[in-house]
Amino acid sequence: MNKFSIYQYLLILAILVIGSIYALPNLYPTQPSIQVAYTDSGRSADQSLLNDLEDILENSNTEYEDIFLRENKIVIKFKDVDTQLTSKTILQNTLLDKVIIALFLEPATPQWLKDLGANPIKLGLDLSGGVHFLLEVDIETAQQGRLELLLDTYRKSFKEEKIKFDKSSIKDLKLNFEFSDNQSYNRALKRFRDDSPVINGVQYIITERPSTNILMLEYSDIALREIRDYAVGQNLTTLRNRVNELGVSEPIVQRQGSNRIVVQLPGVQDPTAAKKIIGKTANLEFRLEANTRTSPLRKEEFSFKENEFQTAFLEKAVVVSGDRVTNASTGFDESGFSQVNITLDMEGGRAIQKATSGNIGRRLGVLFVEQKTKSELVTNEQGQKVIEQTSYIEKKIISLATVQAVLGTSFRITGVGSPAEASELALLLRAGALAAPMKFVEERTVGPSLGKENIELGMKSIMIGFSLVVLFMIFYYRVFGLAANISLIINLVLITGIMSLLGASLTLPGMAGIVLTVGMAVDANVLIFSRIREELKEKDPQTAIRDGFSRAFVTIFDANVTTLITALILYVIGTGPVKGFAITLSIGIITSMFTAIMCTRAMVNLVYGNKNIQELKI
Amino acid sequence: MDIRFKFMKFRKIASLISISLFLISVLSLGLRGLSLGLDFSGGTLIEVSYESPVSLESIRDSLEDNGYPDSQVVNFGTNLDVLIKVADQSGNSTVGEQIFNILSNQETDIELKRVEFVGPQVGDELRDQGGLGMVVALFMILMYVAFRFQYKFALGAVTALAHDVVIILGLFSIFAWDFDLTVLAALLAVIGYSLNDTIVVSDRIRENFRTERVLEPVDMIDLSLNQTLGRTLVTSFTTLLVLFALFIFGGELIRGFSLALIIGVLIGTYSSIYVVANMLMSMTLTQEDLAVPEPEGADFDGMP
Numbered sequence: 001m002n003k004f005s006i007y008q009y010l011l012i013l014a015i016l017v018i019g020s021i022y023a024l025p026n027l028y029p030t031q032p033s034i035q036v037a038y039t040d041s042g043r044s045a046d047q048s049l050l051n052d053l054e055d056i057l058e059n060s061n062t063e064y065e066d067i068f069l070r071e072n073k074i075v076i077k078f079k080d081v082d083t084q085l086t087s088k089t090i091l092q093n094t095l096l097d098k099v100i101i102a103l104f105l106e107p108a109t110p111q112w113l114k115d116l117g118a119n120p121i122k123l124g125l126d127l128s129g130g131v132h133f134l135l136e137v138d139i140e141t142a143q144q145g146r147l148e149l150l151l152d153t154y155r156k157s158f159k160e161e162k163i164k165f166d167k168s169s170i171k172d173l174k175l176n177f178e179f180s181d182n183q184s185y186n187r188a189l190k191r192f193r194d195d196s197p198v199i200n201g202v203q204y205i206i207t208e209r210p211s212t213n214i215l216m217l218e219y220s221d222i223a224l225r226e227i228r229d230y231a232v233g234q235n236l237t238t239l240r241n242r243v244n245e246l247g248v249s250e251p252i253v254q255r256q257g258s259n260r261i262v263v264q265l266p267g268v269q270d271p272t273a274a275k276k277i278i279g280k281t282a283n284l285e286f287r288l289e290a291n292t293r294t295s296p297l298r299k300e301e302f303s304f305k306e307n308e309f310q311t312a313f314l315e316k317a318v319v320v321s322g323d324r325v326t327n328a329s330t331g332f333d334e335s336g337f338s339q340v341n342i343t344l345d346m347e348g349g350r351a352i353q354k355a356t357s358g359n360i361g362r363r364l365g366v367l368f369v370e371q372k373t374k375s376e377l378v379t380n381e382q383g384q385k386v387i388e389q390t391s392y393i394e395k396k397i398i399s400l401a402t403v404q405a406v407l408g409t410s411f412r413i414t415g416v417g418s419p420a421e422a423s424e425l426a427l428l429l430r431a432g433a434l435a436a437p438m439k440f441v442e443e444r445t446v447g448p449s450l451g452k453e454n455i456e457l458g459m460k461s462i463m464i465g466f467s468l469v470v471l472f473m474i475f476y477y478r479v480f481g482l483a484a485n486i487s488l489i490i491n492l493v494l495i496t497g498i499m500s501l502l503g504a505s506l507t508l509p510g511m512a513g514i515v516l517t518v519g520m521a522v523d524a525n526v527l528i529f530s531r532i533r534e535e536l537k538e539k540d541p542q543t544a545i546r547d548g549f550s551r552a553f554v555t556i557f558d559a560n561v562t563t564l565i566t567a568l569i570l571y572v573i574g575t576g577p578v579k580g581f582a583i584t585l586s587i588g589i590i591t592s593m594f595t596a597i598m599c600t601r602a603m604v605n606l607v608y609g610n611k612n613i614q615e616l617k618i
Numbered sequence: 619m620d621i622r623f624k625f626m627k628f629r630k631i632a633s634l635i636s637i638s639l640f641l642i643s644v645l646s647l648g649l650r651g652l653s654l655g656l657d658f659s660g661g662t663l664i665e666v667s668y669e670s671p672v673s674l675e676s677i678r679d680s681l682e683d684n685g686y687p688d689s690q691v692v693n694f695g696t697n698l699d700v701l702i703k704v705a706d707q708s709g710n711s712t713v714g715e716q717i718f719n720i721l722s723n724q725e726t727d728i729e730l731k732r733v734e735f736v737g738p739q740v741g742d743e744l745r746d747q748g749g750l751g752m753v754v755a756l757f758m759i760l761m762y763v764a765f766r767f768q769y770k771f772a773l774g775a776v777t778a779l780a781h782d783v784v785i786i787l788g789l790f791s792i793f794a795w796d797f798d799l800t801v802l803a804a805l806l807a808v809i810g811y812s813l814n815d816t817i818v819v820s821d822r823i824r825e826n827f828r829t830e831r832v833l834e835p836v837d838m839i840d841l842s843l844n845q846t847l848g849r850t851l852v853t854s855f856t857t858l859l860v861l862f863a864l865f866i867f868g869g870e871l872i873r874g875f876s877l878a879l880i881i882g883v884l885i886g887t888y889s890s891i892y893v894v895a896n897m898l899m900s901m902t903l904t905q906e907d908l909a910v911p912e913p914e915g916a917d918f919d920g921m922p
Contacts, residue, residue, distance in 0.1 A: 441737035465860030519860035563810035
């Protein structure tokens with residue numbers, strides 16, 4: 001009676017061992033380290049970079065503990081934070097922008113634990129410090145841009161095919177064409193219908209007004225979804241590139257919902273700089289330079305980026321915009337001057353081929369389009385001074401080069417100045433292209449000192465709460481209390497182990513969830529113990545223990561399932577820190593059921609199981 | 619039978635207290651509403667830490683001179699930490715930086731501890747999601763309890779939860795405490811906790827209705843409440859122990875959270891005794907209600 005089989009004990013033991021192994025890495029301290037990667041994200045760090053770094057560090061008499069290659073980065077470990085910081089400066093000053101250097105804390109987890117996949121718990125932003133941005137992609141602008149290109153294409157092809165129209169415009173995200181006669185109307189309608197089908201449906205919704213010869217074209221839901229997915233996907237790539245330039249060791253850039261992007265940069269020291277780089281809403285436009293035959297209505301004057309006073313006239317029609325650029329790199333031409341190699345996607349290639357085929361010898365300009373905000377101090381109606389912000393778009397020429405041949409998906413721009421200027425241009429081409437503008441809709445920044453403070457506060461609360469509960473249980477239940485306390489310790493170990501194993505982030509509310517679990521976890525044991533006490537009035541100790549455990553089980557199960565339901569809902573609706581609370585609460589519920597029911601029972605069985613007890617103190 | 623404390627003798631008074639607390643809460647929520655935290659209201663919040671104590675008045679003045687007349691400036695935790703809130707609805711995400719610049723011009727030795735900016739539509743979404751989450755949670759619990767027990771218990775349980783949630787919200791409204799995402803999280807945790815209590819009590823009532831067939835319903839409920847009282851008190855006590863530890867040592871950031879939970883545990887304990895039992899009394903729970911075969915099965919021995 002009241003005995004577990006050897007298998008049951010083994011199962012409990014196995015779970016405890018696994019839990020402890022995965023909890024173990026959290027006991028090791030972290031070591032100040034830096035991570036070095038090539039700025040060019042296509043290039044992986046190699047032995048030669050490692051040798052270079054070693055040389056630089058040795059020449060400057062900087063002590064480091066370890067240097068090794070990991071994935072496509074080089075990791076260097078230091079004894080203290082001061083050496084870490086000075087080394088970063090030394091390396092950055094020597095290698096300049098060839099490499100990106102990120103500071104981080106490398107956990108000193110022993111190799112055998114790493115081999116088992118055991119790593120310390122990830123810290124949420126509120127504990128590690130860092131920034132969290134939520135950006136929203138402006139789909140309407142992307143759509144407007146597409147429509148403008150479409151309008152231009154149809155205007156041209158209607159002219160070629162002699163389809164006569166009097167008016168053409170874009171209004172409320174709809175293309176409007178007013179045709180001169182019924183014949184043109186019908187031919188255009190046929191053309192629209194022919195262009196509309198795509199693999200999964202239609203691209204356009206066509207509104208027909210035969211009486212007035214007006215046709216209206218708008219994107220169908222399928223096409224809109226495609227535009228949105230393309231814009232978000234493109235922006236995601238761009239953001240990843242920009243974030244890489246920041247040198248953060250473990251950044252997160254993820255799509256959230258239909259048109260939002262989450263960017264999380266743990267450990268970033270200067271959030272303002274990070275925001276500036278991420279929020280850089282830049283785009284590029286390739287346009288032909290206006291020539292003498294260009295009508296004044298179809299050209300615009302722009303100034304150069306590096307020289308305000310130098311200007312040039314470009315055509316209004318955009319040949320290709322920056323979101324079509326798939327890659328850009330620097331190189332040297334035959335005579336040793338810098339050049340920028342550009343690769344466009346298929347559609348971009350076709351467009352630039354069409355535009356350049358009759359225009360060899362003319363110049364092609366690259367415009368840098370930037371969304372900027374201007375703040376002004378103004379006095380409002382109540383006579384208070386308030387800051388008013390207006391956003392405007394600034395377009396400047398970054399390159400104006402002669403077209404030497406018909407261009408395709410890949411071409412080069414020569415005469416771009418010094419190698420540094422060339423790489424700057426390549427970077428802008430690579431990372432500067434956003435398919436649609438974005439705006440910040442949420443931002444949470446936690447300074448490093450606050451993060452540390454939060455960890456201390458959380459740990460303190462857990463310790464104090466835990467000690468109080470342990471003391472109370474011993475005082476109130478004696479031997480059984482001791483069993484419950486051991487279960488509680490196991491519970492904490494298991495929560496830590498599971499958190500580490502799942503790679504879930506620990507947040508401050510998450511720590512509060514652990515504290516709460518500690519308080520509530522004893523509930524299961526309390527239920528069991530008070531049940532045993534009751535049963536003891538009518539039954540002998542062994543039966544009382546058995547019935548106490550089994551009767552309490554149903555109650556414990558029901559009570560915990562419902563709490564688990566609320567925790568899951570919390571996980572779904574919560575963001576960041578609150579999700580952390582839901583995670584620790586859910587894990588805590590499951591582990592506390594296991595420890596209260598299995599572990600406490602095992603201990604009670606071991607103590608009382610085979611004995612003939614006359615009296616049970618509980 | 620061992621009925622030491624006749625809980626049900628006070629059921630009328632308890633009903634009166636519950637109903638009036640509930641009404642006061644609803645009234646306050648209707649008239650004053652909640653003082654929504656940044657998560658739900660949208661706007662910008664910035665926390666800075668000074669080397670030496672600073673006059674809030676001078677910060678307010680310099681903010682007013684620089685275009686932020688409606689900012690709230692308060693100390694946060696210590697008198698070295700200052701929290702500034704700007705309820706800007708235009709979705710301008712650079713307010714935090716501008717305020718920090720204004721403050722650093724005034725006093726150079728300051729450290730930026732945190733900036734939070736929540737755009738207006740994100741705030742609205744979080745609010746809608748939160749409300750929806752609460753309703754979904756209550757509904758799912760209703761379903762689960764109805765499935766595991768019986769609809770009368772389910773109604774009792776959900777009434778108790780609604781009672782707890784509304785009164786906590788009412789207190790947050792009356793005292794104008796900040797209601798943010800962590801408080802919402804606490805509220806959902808309270809639902810979980812209070813339900814825990816409710817189920818333990820209901821479970822015992824159900825068991826006694828099946829085994830102690832001779833008793834009157836009132837005595838039956840009193841007996842069950844007495845039997846579970848020890849456990850209810852011990853669990854509430856240990857939970858309150860940790861919550862007070864959290865409230866006192868957990869820092870300013872989760873004070874609202876621990877406060878909501880402390881109130882929740884107190885009210886939840888009360889409601890699992892009085893609200894549920896009261897509901898069952900007024901719905902006149904009978905033996906027949908529980909005559910259905912036990913769904914949980916009798917095969918306990920297989921379970922450890």
